[in-house]
Amino acid sequence: MPVSILKPEKGRLLIAEPSILNDSSFKRTIVLLTEHTQKSSVGFIMNRPLQYSLNDLVPDINCDFTVYQGGPVEQDNLYFIHKIPELLPNSIEVNDGIYWGGNFECLKEHLNNNTVKPSDIRFFLGYSGWDTNQLDDELKTNSWFVSQNVYPNIFAINNETLWKNQLLKRGGEYRIWANAPSDVQMN
Structure with a gap:
């Protein structure tokens, strides 16, 4: 059964x-696209948790939510995507109930008051970005494939198995890669 080819979209x-697999920035990653235009694309790696909690990076926030590596661009900046726009003015809708950014002072207050759950939000250091035609070129050279986000809550997914499960759903030779060790030299 042939696999349908989707175009990148927010x-x-x-x-x-x-x-x-030799690309240390993107090996075994899943990126949620938060912006896709003819000029650029922006997204965040969803399955690469870092050893930092939010409180490690912003000491006046009493919150130990995990921070993720969003990508190789601007890794000294903190970003967030969420599903709580009613709590965060100026949020930008990505699609289907997922929002990007918003008023950080309001967010700090909600985090310190424990009114936000880890399944509501995800924090990132850096982002993944592509200039005009760069992502299209990478898709043509089979660096990526595009999938619908079918997760009811992408913030509550299992980071360990996310990439593997996407490959298993794709089937065929992808099943072999899904079950390969992280370091194929160890096989």
Whole structure:
């Protein structure tokens, strides 16, 4: 059964192809696209938790939510996507109930008051970005494939199995790669 080829769009997922296993920035990653225009694309790696909590980076926030590596661009900046726009003025809708950014002072207050759950939000250091035609070129060279975001709550997914499960759903030779060790030299 042939696999349908989706185009990148806001809210869709970019799944790293097994062919980029030597790319330390994107090996075995899933990127949620938060912006896709003819000029650029922006997204965040959803399955690469860091060893930092939010409180490690912003000491006046009493919150130990995990921070993720969003991508190789601007890794000294903190970003967030969420599903609580009613609590965060100036949020930008990505699609299907997922929002990007918003008023950080309001967010700090809600985090310190424990009115936000980890399943409501995800924090990132850096982002993944592509200039004009760069993502299209990477798709043509089979660095990525595009998938619908079918997760009812992408913030509550299992980071350990996200990439593997996407490959298993794709089927065929992807099943072999899904079950390969993280370091294929160890096989």
